[in-house]
Structure formats: C-alpha cells, structure tokens
Amino acid sequence: MEKIKIGEKKFLIEIKRKRVQTLRLRIVGKNKIVVNIPWLMPLMVVNKFIKNNEGWILRQNKKIKKKKRLNKIKKIEILGENYEVETKKALRDSLVIIDKNILINYSEKNKLKEIFDKKMRILAGKLIKEKTRELANKYNLHYEKVGIKNQSSRYGSCSGMGSLNFNWQIILFPMDKFEHVILHELTHLTIKNHSRAFWELLEKYDSNWRENNRWLKREGTNKFII
Numbered sequence: 001m002e003k004i005k006i007g008e009k010k011f012l013i014e015i016k017r018k019r020v021q022t023l024r025l026r027i028v029g030k031n032k033i034v035v036n037i038p039w040l041m042p043l044m045v046v047n048k049f050i051k052n053n054e055g056w057i058l059r060q061n062k063k064i065k066k067k068k069r070l071n072k073i074k075k076i077e078i079l080g081e082n083y084e085v086e087t088k089k090a091l092r093d094s095l096v097i098i099d100k101n102i103l104i105n106y107s108e109k110n111k112l113k114e115i116f117d118k119k120m121r122i123l124a125g126k127l128i129k130e131k132t133r134e135l136a137n138k139y140n141l142h143y144e145k146v147g148i149k150n151q152s153s154r155y156g157s158c159s160g161m162g163s164l165n166f167n168w169q170i171i172l173f174p175m176d177k178f179e180h181v182i183l184h185e186l187t188h189l190t191i192k193n194h195s196r197a198f199w200e201l202l203e204k205y206d207s208n209w210r211e212n213n214r215w216l217k218r219e220g221t222n223k224f225i226i
C-alpha cells in the first residue's frame with residue numbers, strides 16, 4: 001500500500017497486476033482505493049487515469065461512511081430494528097440484551113470488541129440458522145450445516161459438501177439484505193459459480209437480487225462493526 005494525494009485528500013492505494021484486459025479502479029473503503037491493471041501496463045497510465053477521474057473518485061469517496069467502531073457507537077441495528085448500546089466498566093465481562101438495549105460490561109476496554117463478537121455471534125447463529133432453515137424449506141433446498149464465522153469481509157460461503165458459512169455480522173443488515181445473503185449461498189447449493197444460470201436461479205428466490213447485490217457492494221461492510 002502506498003499513499004497518494006487526490007485533490008486535497010490523502011488516499012491509500014494498492015495496485016494489483018492481474019490477468020485483466022483493462023484498468024479497473026475501486027474505492028474499497030474511506031480514502032482507500034484498489035486498482036487492478038494488466039501485467040504490462042505502465043504505472044503512468046494509472047496516474048493519468050486517477051488525474052482524469054479525480055472528481056468522480058472524490059465524490060464516491062465522500063459517500064463512503066467511516067467504519068463503525070464499537071467504543072464509539074451508541075446504537076446498532078439488528079435486522080432493521082434499533083438497539084441502544086451501553087458499555088460499562090465492571091469486574092466481569094458480560095453482554096446482555098434486554099428489550100432493545102444491549103448492555104456490555106467489560107473489565108478492560110480492549111476486551112470490548114471480543115466480548116461483543118463472542119456474545120453477538122451466539123445470537124447471530126440462532127437468527128441465521130432459523131432463517132436458513134425457513135428459506136431452505138420454502139424452496140425445497142437441502143444443506144448440510146450452517147457455520148457462523150467472524151470473517152472480515154466475506155458475507156458467506158458455500159462448500160462443495162453443502163455446508164454454508166456466514167459472517168455473523170450480516171445480522172446488522174436490514175432483513176431483506178440479510179435474506180438475500182442467505183439466498184445467495186443457498187443458490188450455490190445448486191450452482192457453484194456465478195454464471196448467468198446462477199443469477200437466473202437466484203432471481204426465482206429473490207426477485208430483487210440485483211438491487212440487493214448492489215446495496216451489499218456499496219453499503220454492506222459499512223454496516224460491520226470493527
């Protein structure tokens with residue numbers, strides 16, 4: 001990763017040489033861009049591209065919200081419902097959810113995220129497993145088991161053996177996006193790749209898949225708490 005200046009802003013930039021035909025620039029986080037370029041493309045082309053698209057990059061970057069840090073947030077949404085978050089120093093670590101309040105007791109401040117992840121993952125596991133069962137039944141799909149992971153950027157995955165894995169933090173999405181992620185992985189039970197047939201099948205389960213997919217790319221990881 002290198003630093004560059006675009007307009008008045010400093011950006012982290014990562015240039016990846018890949019088997020691609022043309023340059024492709026993505027804004028992957030606040031002030032962070034990744035550029036995929038063909039093996040032999042001179043770096044000059046990248047600089048020129050950035051210069052020519054400065055306005056667009058700055059506009060897009062503005063839309064990206066900073067990632068939420070647990071010690072700074074007062075409220076979270078779980079499947080579209082608001083919860084107040086309260087943290088308190090205490091002798092023992094604990095997390096309890098009463099009505100729409102999440103109370104976290106921590107013995108040391110740097111353990112806050114660990115307590116949060118551990119407890120919320122249990123709740124998430126329940127919600128994700130229930131929803132997966134419900135949707136699989138509805139569409140007559142058969143999976144082996146559901147695992148709950150703490151992946152940083154992936155939302156879910158489907159193994160060749162029919163095991164599904166989900167990032168617990170997808171419960172921080174609105175309900176329709178949450179269901180979309182699960183339906184995406186359930187579709188992989190039938191079609192492993194992202195071929196045209198895959199999207200056609202997914203459309204049968206989620207007629208709004210295109211919009212949901214776009215939302216995930218744009219907003220998904222912004223909902224994650226780090």
Ligand SMILES: [Zn+2]
Nearest residue numbers: 184188193194
């Ligand atoms: Zn997929």
